[in-house]
Amino acid sequence: MKYFGLIWSGLFRKKLRAFLTLLALWSAFALLGLLQAVNSLFNGGADFLGANRLITQARTSFTQPLPMRLITQIESVPGVKRVSHSQFFGGKYQDSSGFFPQFAVNPQRLFDTYPEWVISDDDKRKFITTKDGAIVGKLLAEKYGWKVGDIIPLNSFIWPKADGSRTWEWKVVGIFDGRNSEWKKRTSLMYLNYGQLDEAVSPRARGLAGVFVISMNDPKDAEKISAAVDAKFENSADETKTQSEQEFQLGFARQLGDIGLIVNLITSAVFLSILFLTGVSMSQSIRERIPELAVLKVLGFRDRTVMLLVLAEAFLLCFLGALTGMLSATLLTKFLPPEFPIATDSRVWITAGICVVLLSLLIGVPPALRALRIKIVDALAGR
Amino acid sequence: MNDINVPLVEIRELTKTYVRGKQRVEVLHGINLDIPAGDFVALMGPSGSGKTTLLNLIGGLDSPTSGLLKVQNQRIDDFGSNELAAWRANTVGFIFQSYNLMPVLTAQKNVELPLLLHDMSSSERTRRANVALELVGLGDRSRHKPNELSGGQQQRVAIARALVSDPSILICDEPTGDLDRKTADEVLTLLQELNRDFGKTIVMVTHDPKAAEYANRTVHLDKGTLVNEAAH
Numbered sequence: 001m002k003y004f005g006l007i008w009s010g011l012f013r014k015k016l017r018a019f020l021t022l023l024a025l026w027s028a029f030a031l032l033g034l035l036q037a038v039n040s041l042f043n044g045g046a047d048f049l050g051a052n053r054l055i056t057q058a059r060t061s062f063t064q065p066l067p068m069r070l071i072t073q074i075e076s077v078p079g080v081k082r083v084s085h086s087q088f089f090g091g092k093y094q095d096s097s098g099f100f101p102q103f104a105v106n107p108q109r110l111f112d113t114y115p116e117w118v119i120s121d122d123d124k125r126k127f128i129t130t131k132d133g134a135i136v137g138k139l140l141a142e143k144y145g146w147k148v149g150d151i152i153p154l155n156s157f158i159w160p161k162a163d164g165s166r167t168w169e170w171k172v173v174g175i176f177d178g179r180n181s182e183w184k185k186r187t188s189l190m191y192l193n194y195g196q197l198d199e200a201v202s203p204r205a206r207g208l209a210g211v212f213v214i215s216m217n218d219p220k221d222a223e224k225i226s227a228a229v230d231a232k233f234e235n236s237a238d239e240t241k242t243q244s245e246q247e248f249q250l251g252f253a254r255q256l257g258d259i260g261l262i263v264n265l266i267t268s269a270v271f272l273s274i275l276f277l278t279g280v281s282m283s284q285s286i287r288e289r290i291p292e293l294a295v296l297k298v299l300g301f302r303d304r305t306v307m308l309l310v311l312a313e314a315f316l317l318c319f320l321g322a323l324t325g326m327l328s329a330t331l332l333t334k335f336l337p338p339e340f341p342i343a344t345d346s347r348v349w350i351t352a353g354i355c356v357v358l359l360s361l362l363i364g365v366p367p368a369l370r371a372l373r374i375k376i377v378d379a380l381a382g383r
Numbered sequence: 384m385n386d387i388n389v390p391l392v393e394i395r396e397l398t399k400t401y402v403r404g405k406q407r408v409e410v411l412h413g414i415n416l417d418i419p420a421g422d423f424v425a426l427m428g429p430s431g432s433g434k435t436t437l438l439n440l441i442g443g444l445d446s447p448t449s450g451l452l453k454v455q456n457q458r459i460d461d462f463g464s465n466e467l468a469a470w471r472a473n474t475v476g477f478i479f480q481s482y483n484l485m486p487v488l489t490a491q492k493n494v495e496l497p498l499l500l501h502d503m504s505s506s507e508r509t510r511r512a513n514v515a516l517e518l519v520g521l522g523d524r525s526r527h528k529p530n531e532l533s534g535g536q537q538q539r540v541a542i543a544r545a546l547v548s549d550p551s552i553l554i555c556d557e558p559t560g561d562l563d564r565k566t567a568d569e570v571l572t573l574l575q576e577l578n579r580d581f582g583k584t585i586v587m588v589t590h591d592p593k594a595a596e597y598a599n600r601t602v603h604l605d606k607g608t609l610v611n612e613a614a615h
């Protein structure tokens with residue numbers, strides 16, 4: 001600690017250069033914090049999902065619907081407690097910016113398989129009995145100011161009505177919330193009663209489900225049940241793929257591309273630029289201070305001590321940039337709307353810590369070695 | 384005060400050869416010199432005579448090619464880099480022509496630098512630095528940075544830094560080379576007082592005959608050899 005003042009003053013010897021370098025590091029680490037928070041979400045963000053549910057989709061793709069009649073066959077598989085179905089509706093509200101997820105479901109089966117949703121018994125009953133009824137997540141209702149009784153027109157880009165119209169009107173019969181903070185954050189969606197969809201859609205599209213949600217008696221049987229369900233429809237016209245809900249969600253997100261790879265590539269590109277920038281800045285700073293470092297050696301500082309002082313300066317530079325950048329990213333994620341549930345968790349901070357150490361070594365070692373090799377007599381003579 | 388008859392620095396057949404590319408240049412040829420404790424010696428000679436090289440060897444900034452170099456009865460000619468660094472920290476104070484202060488540190492922090500190598504508390508370092516600054520007449524300038532001080536004041540800070548760890552020997556390389564006559568005389572008077580009142584052994588390289596007059600004796604070098612010696 002007694003050398004801290006010396007290291008600090010060396011770092012801020014040229015204030016503008018130090019400030020600009022720190023600014024670059026700050027932006028790089030703020031970006032790292034945000035990108036890795038996104039990455040962290042895709043790599044483990046579905047942890048909250050129940051381990052006692054499986055999703056069965058068409059083997060080829062989840063966009064390929066399955067016939068509704070499979071539901072009873074799936075329910076006959078030993079270990080299956082209850083099966084619900086869900087159809088992605090793909091409706092837009094008002095204009096293209098008003099998009100939020102909506103799923104057409106059998107209300108009773110939804111409540112049976114998703115006990116995480118909290119809704120009053122009265123609203124539950126209305127949803128079950130109202131063919132054109134819809135229940136709205138609390139966050140979504142707050143966003144649009146919807147209340148029970150409102151009629152919500154949705155323009156579906158997937159499901160036209162039998163008469164060719166694409167505008168569907170849904171009556172809000174209830175507002176639901178999540179049972180804990182994780183589920184509360186995810187109430188920006190809407191469930192529609194499958195009754196109206198199945199009745200009004202073109203005859204060819206009737207009796208179809210997007211995916212089936214299987215609730216199990218015992219999560220330990222997940223593998224066995226998955227295999228049994230898929231085996232049941234093997235070599236049929238409706239081959240299935242059954243996986244855990246978590247895998248399904250992550251797979252859905254990854255339809256956009258390998259998010260992790262993209263995020264890591266962007267992060268690497270940013271850090272490569274920062275490496276060159278801070279590396280040049282650090283080397284230039286040390287080059288200018290060769291006589292001063294030589295004077296330290298004159299005073300009795302050992303070669304190794306001077307080398308470590310330079311390395312410590314590189315570390316301090318990266319640490320300050322990382323700390324401010326990561327704090328900014330953390331602050332920013334706290335103010336993001338709930339539909340962006342990203343957070344700079346401990347995994348992101350550990351990644352940032354590793355980056356600080358690596359970056360410090362990469363930018364610090366070359367000038368530190370130069371400092372180690374300074375010959376006092378030559379440096380003082382300006383050679 | 385030290386006994387002036389005991390040689391603090393003992394030099395025998397000292398040579399120094401530099402290798403520059405394929406060329407070998409012998410800068411010092413078999414130097415023999417004794418510097419008693421408490422002496423104030425001026426090293427003079429034309430450019431390239433080897434006076435700074437000799438000064439660097441005495442101060443442990445460089446190692447001789449051959450010969451014997453003893454300081455305080457300790458052979459430093461075969462010291463390694465780390466041993467020399469530790470020896471310098473405990474034994475020698477350096478004063479340069481261009482002051483060589485850290486521009487970002489205050490006068491006090493500059494003076495404290497050598498004390499970082501000693502085991503002492505921060506408050507003790509500050510206390511000793513302030514005492515050294517008082518000694519050179521800059522007690523009221525401790526918070527100033529070098530660019531806020533005149534050349535003479537900067538050199539006084541450098542002297543305070545050289546003194547603060549109480550070294551046995553002060554090595555001065557053209558300490559007044561960048562100063563005007565009046566300021567130079569003030570700095571030389573200060574060095575003389577340090578020699579006379581505190582018994583500091585001083586070895587000073589200078590081109591200036593007037594500066595050399597402040598020393599007890601002058602040793603002349605020419606082409607790497609001692610040519611004559613004169614007491615004042």
